[in-house]
Amino acid sequence: MSPADLTALWLTLKLAALVTALLLVIGTPLAWWLAHTQRRFKPVIEALVALPIVLPPSVLGFYLLVAMGPHGPIGALTQALGLGTLPFSFAGLVVASVFYSLPFVVQPIQQAFATIPVGLLEAAATLRAGPWDRFRSVALPLAAPGFLTATIFGFAHTLGEFGVVLMVGGNIAGETRVVSVQIYDHVEALEYGAAHGLSLILLGLSFSILLVLYARRLPWRL
Amino acid sequence: MTLRASFRHAYPGFALAADLTLPMHGVSALFGPSGSGKTTLLRLMAGLERAADGSLALGATVWQDATRFVPAHQRPIGFVFQDARLFPHLSVRQNLAYGQRRAGAGGAIEAMAERLGITHLLARKPDRLSGGEAQRVAIARALLTEPRILLMDEPLAALDAARKAEILPYLERLHAEANIPILYVSHSFDEVARLADHLVLLDSGQVVAAGSLVELTTRLDLPLAHRAEAEAIINAQVVAHDAAFHLTCVDFSGEKLWLSLHEAPIGSFVRVRVRARDVSLTLAPQTGTSILNILPATLTDLGGESDSQVMIGLDVGGTRLLSRVTRKSVSLLGLVSGRRVFAQIKGVAIVE
Numbered sequence: 021m022s023p024a025d026l027t028a029l030w031l032t033l034k035l036a037a038l039v040t041a042l043l044l045v046i047g048t049p050l051a052w053w054l055a056h057t058q059r060r061f062k063p064v065i066e067a068l069v070a071l072p073i074v075l076p077p078s079v080l081g082f083y084l085l086v087a088m089g090p091h092g093p094i095g096a097l098t099q100a101l102g103l104g105t106l107p108f109s110f111a112g113l114v115v116a117s118v119f120y121s122l123p124f125v126v127q128p129i130q131q132a133f134a135t136i137p138v139g140l141l142e143a144a145a146t147l148r149a150g151p152w153d154r155f156r157s158v159a160l161p162l163a164a165p166g167f168l169t170a171t172i173f174g175f176a177h178t179l180g181e182f183g184v185v186l187m188v189g190g191n192i193a194g195e196t197r198v199v200s201v202q203i204y205d206h207v208e209a210l211e212y213g214a215a216h217g218l219s220l221i222l223l224g225l226s227f228s229i230l231l232v233l234y235a236r237r238l239p240w241r242l
Numbered sequence: 243m244t245l246r247a248s249f250r251h252a253y254p255g256f257a258l259a260a261d262l263t264l265p266m267h268g269v270s271a272l273f274g275p276s277g278s279g280k281t282t283l284l285r286l287m288a289g290l291e292r293a294a295d296g297s298l299a300l301g302a303t304v305w306q307d308a309t310r311f312v313p314a315h316q317r318p319i320g321f322v323f324q325d326a327r328l329f330p331h332l333s334v335r336q337n338l339a340y341g342q343r344r345a346g347a348g349g350a351i352e353a354m355a356e357r358l359g360i361t362h363l364l365a366r367k368p369d370r371l372s373g374g375e376a377q378r379v380a381i382a383r384a385l386l387t388e389p390r391i392l393l394m395d396e397p398l399a400a401l402d403a404a405r406k407a408e409i410l411p412y413l414e415r416l417h418a419e420a421n422i423p424i425l426y427v428s429h430s431f432d433e434v435a436r437l438a439d440h441l442v443l444l445d446s447g448q449v450v451a452a453g454s455l456v457e458l459t460t461r462l463d464l465p466l467a468h469r470a471e472a473e474a475i476i477n478a479q480v481v482a483h484d485a486a487f488h489l490t491c492v493d494f495s496g497e498k499l500w501l502s503l504h505e506a507p508i509g510s511f512v513r514v515r516v517r518a519r520d521v522s523l524t525l526a527p528q529t530g531t532s533i534l535n536i537l538p539a540t541l542t543d544l545g546g547e548s549d550s551q552v553m554i555g556l557d558v559g560g561t562r563l564l565s566r567v568t569r570k571s572v573s574l575l576g577l578v579s580g581r582r583v584f585a586q587i588k589g590v591a592i593v594e
Contacts, residue, residue, distance in 0.1 A: 144329075146315075153344070
C-alpha cells in the first residue's frame, strides 16, 4: 500500500470518528426533542433530518458547497468569525459529513428514546430525580442500544462517503482525499491492484462493524 | 397536621373540581368508580400533573398555589404506581438505593427489604420478578426515601387474587405501624374496608363525601350504604375465644358479638363487617332462636331502596349498623326514627 493510500485511509478514519462524535453531541438533544415534542412542525423537522437518506449526494453536496461558499449563509458566518470559507478543506468535509450522516445517528437515538416508558421517568421524579438526573440515570442507560446503533451507522456511513466529498472537498491529498476518492483515482488510472487493496479494507471494515451491531440482535435498527 | 388540596381543571371528558382536607395519620382512601378522577387527584398531589387552578399544602408547607409550583422531584412524597415501574437496567438493590440516595435518607436497605420480604431478591433484575414481588420492591423503594406521605395508586389492581393476598398483609402491617400517612387510591371496596381509616368518595371529578370509613359506609345518603353488599364496618376488640364451640367474641361499644373462631389474639383490635342483609329487626328480644347475636338498638333513619326494600340505620351504643328489611315489615312493625328495637345479627365476619 502506498503512502498516499495510507494517508487517505487515516484521513477517512479521522473524518468518520470526528463526525460521529459531533453527531452524538448534536443528535442526542435533537433526538430527545423529536421523541417527546407535540409540536405541529415536528414532521417537518423529521423530514428534513431524513432527507440525506434519499437525496443524491451530489444534490446535497451542491447545496452545501453554495451555502459554505463566500456568498452562502454558512460561508458568511465562517468569514465573520475570521475562519475563511470551508469548501475544499477538512473542516468543510466535517461540516458536510455531519449533514450527510445526520439521520443515521438521530433516528436510532430518537427511536430508543421514544420507546422508554414515560412512566419510568415519572417514577424517577417521585424518587427525587430532577430532569437532568432522570435523563442521565434512566433515559441514557435505557437508550444505550440505540446509541450503539447510532454510533456504528454514523461511523460506517461517513466512511463510505463519496459524492458529497467530491462536491465540497474536491480531491486534495492529505486534506480532503478520502479512501473512496482514492479508489476512484486508482480506477481512473487503471491501477486495479491498488483499488482492490483499498476496497477490500473498506469492505472488511464496514462488514466487521455492522457484524458487531447485528450480532447483538438489537431491536433498534433503521 | 393536615393535607389540604383544592384543584380545578378541565380534562378531555371530565372536569375535576375537588376540595379536600386529609388527616396526616393512618390510611386515607380515595374511592370511586373508574373515571371519577381518583388517579388524577393523586398525580396532581404528587406534582406529576399540574392543574390550571390548584392549591396544595402539607401543614405549613405549600406545594402549589397561585404563584408556586414545587416540581415532583422536590416534594417529599413516596409514590407507588399500579404497575411497579422498576428501572429495568438496575438490580432490585440499585432500584431501592435510587430514591434513598437522592432523598439523602438514612435507613438500611436490608432492614426495609426484610420488612417487605424481598431480601432474597436484592441481586435480581426486575424482569426476573413476579408481579407481586415487583410491587413489594416498589413499595420498599418509595418508603426508603422516608417520605412525609405515601401515595398509592391502585397498587393491587394489576395483580391476580393470589398476588393480592400476598401483598395485603404487608400493607396492613404498614398501616398498623402507622408511622407514615398513606393516601390510597382504589376502586375495590374490599381493599378499602381492610386498609382505610378515612375515606374520600369521588364521582365525576367531585368529592361526594369525606369522613371516617365507619361513618361513610353506613350513611344512607351515600351510595355505599345501598350496594347489594351494603354493610357496617365496626372496629372491635377480641375479648374471648370459645375453643369448645369454635367461636370468638369481640367487643364494641360495650356490646359483644360472637363469630367463627379467629386466630386474632385476645386484646387485639379487628375490623368486623356486618352486612345489612344479615340484620333483621324485632320489637322484643327473641328467645328460642338460633341467632347468637341480638343487640338492643335505636332506629335512627330510614332510606328507601326500591318499591319493596328499605335500608334502616341503627345505633347500638354509639356504633352504627345497617339493616335491610321489606317495606311491608316497616309498615307492620311501625318502624320509625327513635324506635327501640332489637337487631338480630345472623352473620359477622372479620374483614380480611
